[in-house]
Amino acid sequence: MAITREEVLHVARLARLSLPEAEADRLRVQLSAILDYVKQLDRLDTRDVVPTSHAVETGTPFRDDVVQPFGDKEAILANAPDRHNDFFRVPRIIED
Amino acid sequence: MANVPVHEWTLLEAARKVREKEISSRELTGALLSRIESLDPKVHAYITVLPEAAMAQAAACDGEQAKGTVRGPLHGVPVGLKDIFCTRGVRTTCGSGILGNFEPPYDACVTGKVLAAGAVLLGKHNMDEFAMGSSTETSRFGPTRNPWDLSRIPGGSSGGTAAAVAAAMCFAGVGTDTGGSIRQPASLCGVVGVKPTYGRVSRYGMIAFASSLDQAGPIARTVADAAALLGWIAGYDRRDSTCVDTPVPDYLAAVQRPVKGLRVGLPKEYYEGDGLSREVRAAVEKALKALTDQGAAVVEVSLPHTSFALSTYYLIAPAEASSNLARYDGVRYGYRAGGATGLIEMMSRTRAEGFGEEVKRRIMIGTYALSAGYYDAFYGKAQKVRTLIRADFARAFEAADVLLTPTAPTPAFRLGEKTGDPLTMYLSDIYTIPCNLAGIPGISVPCGLSGSGLPIGAQLLSNHFREETLFTAAGAIERVLPWPRVAPLEG
Secondary structure, rough: OOOOOHHHHHHHOOOOOOOHHHHHHHHHHHHHHHHHHHHHHHHOOOOOOOOOOOOOOOOOOOOOOOOOOOOOOOHHHHHOOEEOOOEEEEOOOOOO | OOOOOOOHHHHHHHHHHHOOOOOOHHHHHHHHHHHHHHHHHHHHHHEOOOHHHHHHHHHHHHHHOOOOOOOOOOOOOOEEEEEOEOOOOOOOOOOOHHHHOOOOOOOOOHHHHHHHHHEEEEEEOOOHHHHOOOOOOOOOOOOEEOEEOOOEEOOOOOHHHHHHHOOOOOOEEEEEEEEOOOOOHHHOOOOOEEEEOOOOOOOOOOOOOOOOOOOOEOOOHHHHHHHHHHHHHOOOOOOOOOOOOOOOOHHHHOOOOOOOOEEEEEEHHHHOOOOOOHHHHHHHHHHHHHHHOOOOEEEOOOOHHHHHHHHHHHHHHHHHHHHHHHHHOOOOOOOOOOOOOOOHHHHHHHHHHOOHHHHHHHHHHHHHHHOOOOHHHHHHHHHHHHHHHHHHHHHHHHOEEEEEEEEEEEEOOOOOOOOHHHHHHHHHHHHHHHHHHHOEEEEEEEEEOOOOOOEEOOOEEEEEOOOOHHHHHHHHHHHOOOOOOOOOOOO
């Protein structure tokens, strides 16, 4: 199954990965080979099969909706690539 | 009895000797730190070594013991953790550049349990980036080498942990297994590795790869060590909503149980392919003979959808990974690319620079498989085939108590041998992947050496929450096929 260069660039945009030209071509070849391989699943008739999302069914666990403060705010903020007081600082969000 | 060097003791021996004051935790920890200092420049099993912190922990353990208190069953015994488990205040990279400077503000559940048992943390083990790989070559920090042959890979993704245990640079460690990442490196490094039932061990604080498949488990040099360690890290944790609330049995007691009457299933599909090396087949046959000589019965079983497992895995795992790894955006922690003028440009460049090739490839596959117009054809289809694979195992476990297979199709391959072709690399997990899709437990136990002296492992699989059966069968194999335990590597 051949995937086009445009599709590779589109998926990279969705995944927020900036992609140099050369890398896009290499990925196109590699992704096409992998997608060719996984298309073997089409040989199986799965019309009446229920999908599995988790192998061990446990149901939905419930808990009381109570806030539990983490406490060490500074340890969290210390990891910030850029901060302003108690905020994470990022480049401009809305373009001109 | 000959004097066994300190580093070659088993985890349980080391724990007993500290408890009985035959050795102090400081002596024990010091011995392993000097072993790491002399050997790890060659093996590179550690991303981070913690000499000062470990010695301080050891001194604290000795001080407490002098006052008559012990922290737990691993009091003062040095171990290591795969660098996927968050460790409070200690850099946790997951083998990635994007987390190269990340210091978690909290401990993973596994970290907390290992420390609560009294263990001393020697450091964090190398791994394939975000656990995506079968050779530890995708680590941003450089590959780990197999202590049995330094020109070969240790397997992956928990290759650092398996190599560190095999080279006696820790008494045991904890790894993670999404498609074979504990069992395959254990097999290639000649140690014991356990992938528990999905939900047996909490995933809290374990950096996520594919959430419906990821599971933590022990890597150790003996079956008893692995069984004991699993007992200490298993159990319910409300912070992981998929962690199952069921009692933790005495796994150690299971190791010595007789295998007489145990029904050992041989899934014929695992022995048919031409990818299985002759040497591996012969070694697994020896493991089978060890079991039947002790009274186990052999049954042939069929897992008819085996040949579809790899495709199923390579859709489900990347799809879940592409979602899990969306959080690495350069905003709150980790690496951020400099010089961007807008938010989206910053995120896209951060991810392009922070992630390695294999991780980006899987994010791309996963994003594609989940994208509009392709979801049903890829991800939805794979989830349905996953149901068929689960049903195969359910049927097999009506006829058999445990399944015996090879862990990996070949012994350790050479560095660089498979990095050029992703699909060839993926094939090294062909026998381990179905277990994760079905959520069942598996173990790899050493069962022989290849002609060129490389370890070979046998894989045992059992039904959900039947880890005891694995330890019983693996213990029986270990008793008959004694093992050098420590890789023949000179300091």
